[in-house]
Amino acid sequence: MADPERGRQVLAELRHLGVRTSIDDYGTGYSSLAYLRHLPADELKLDRSLTADVGDDPRAAAIVEHTAALAHALGLRLVAEGVEDDATGETLRRLGCDIAQGYAIARPMPVADFLRWLEGPRTPGRPRAVATGASGSPAPHP
Known part of the structure; x- marks a missing residue:
């Protein structure tokens, strides 16, 4: 982010190659609404600090709901x-x-376990998504 123009160029080149990109930890630190306007990203990853108590905090819920509307x-x-x-x-x-x-959804696991998890059955009510652990490695279904 020290060179935003270069960042936009690299992301545009990656997108042209078919690579999908995310703006990680949105809502904290260096993330900003300006990034949404200028960076060619495919998705926002809403930081856990905004999602952890979303069921109990109406203000957190409002932030998530309106961030979803903006993203869409x-x-x-x-x-x-x-x-x-x-x-x-x-x-x-x-x-x-x-x-x-x-x-x-899942806990961190080795790649071989992840591939088995990915092919395994899904239980009703579980979000159909792949999660990654803090290390960035794929995570299994609990």
Whole structure:
């Protein structure tokens, strides 16, 4: 982000090659509405600090709901990070999140286990999404 113009160029080149990109940890740190306007990304990853208590905090729910509307209006998917239980996942789905990521879906695991998990059966009510652990490695279904 030290050179935003170069960043836009690299992301545009990656997109041209078919690589999908995300703006990670949206809502914290260096993320900004200006990025949504200028960076050619495919999705936003909403930081867990905004999703963790979304079922109990009406202000958090309002932020998530309107961020989802903004993301969709810009043609972006919204990924909710930090989904630790099914109730939170359902609340986030209802508020407009497209993808859930967190321990409620899967825990970190080796690639071979991930491939088996990916091919395995899904239980009703579980978000159909792939999660990654803090290390960036794929995560299994609990």
